[in-house]
Amino acid sequence: MTITRSDQDKGTLPAAAAGQDRPELHKAIEEIVESGFLGVSLRVHDERGEWVGSAGVAELGGTAKPPVNGHARIGSNTKTFTATLVLQLVAEGKLELDTSAADYLPEFGLDRRITVRMLLQHTSGLFNFTGEVYDDGTIVHGIPVPYSTTGKEWVDNRFHTYRPEELVRLALSKPARFEPGTGWSYANTNYVLARLLIEKVTGRSLAEEMQRLILGPLGLSGTVVPDASPEIPAPHAHIYYRHEEDGQHKTIDITRYNPSWVSTGGDMISTTRDLHTFISALVGGKLLPAALLAEMCTPHATGIPNMDYGLGVFVQKTDCGGTVITHNGGNVGSATLMYSTPDGIKTLTAVLNWVDDAAMSIATAFPNAQQKLVNKVFCGKQADPARPAH
Structure with a gap:
């Protein structure tokens, strides 16, 4: 079956129809829903063309499937967009990767050994303002997040606005994890500083620069830099959060919330089609000079x-020995997946929704879902018989 662009834009293409020629993909997303997810929408581009489909439901109590090209909060996929933007400014001569970040942002008193490269690479050692889990199991909280204590504090404050400078100063009030450049630790703080770098050297907002250099040139009309707005464009699936209040468990719709609590660590909104276009263009060499x-x-x-x-991407080895360029974005109640072969030709983008909670009850099912989809798409016919995909 040929899938038309207009069908995709409407986000209403029936999943069964879309999956007629790829039953293994439709089966995979159905199995993911059965493992505990509310809904999954999947987009695959490979040698057999484009396939889109969805399974599960778009909202609790409903029967409609998630829209195949609905909008979703993309979490830490935001980091790949932001890193690309920083590197584009390096190409324009406005930034240098190995210059101290303090030279651009002197107001924070950053350790001068921290370079722009270290921010993008997560090797700065800076405390993560959304909280840290140390090797000995010690947890140090930052701002209220969905996974701290009962989660009620985050629920009660989910429309509160945090400014980027506030998040950075909170992080800098905590001890660093390690000396700059001597380790690796994933920290949203690095990418909030990257946002502030972008705005400092251009004199424009992150949203304006993102539009100028990425969203506009690629025609990513479904992608939004929301700053502190709680809105998400239609169509979209719903996301939920279960928390304890007065001794009872309550489940609430949290599709609308102020994403400034994570800022450029993971606040953007996009669609599976836009994510495919972006990652394919990026690794295909259309956004950055080859070097x-x-x-x-x-x-x-x-x-x-x-x-x-x-720098803003994971480089992952698959079960069948290949390499994919990827970044995934876990957010409260949802996640987006974004994978590509190094040439940008084969891509997988997906959105998964569930009922979240402070205990992260989906924590086991989520990596299993990722692995299932990656193996289906990137290890199908190419799997080495000696190393079967599992």
């Missing part, structure tokens, strides 16, 4: 098995 793209995709050890980090 800077190579730096972006050069892996730095993270300590995570088969997954290293470049």
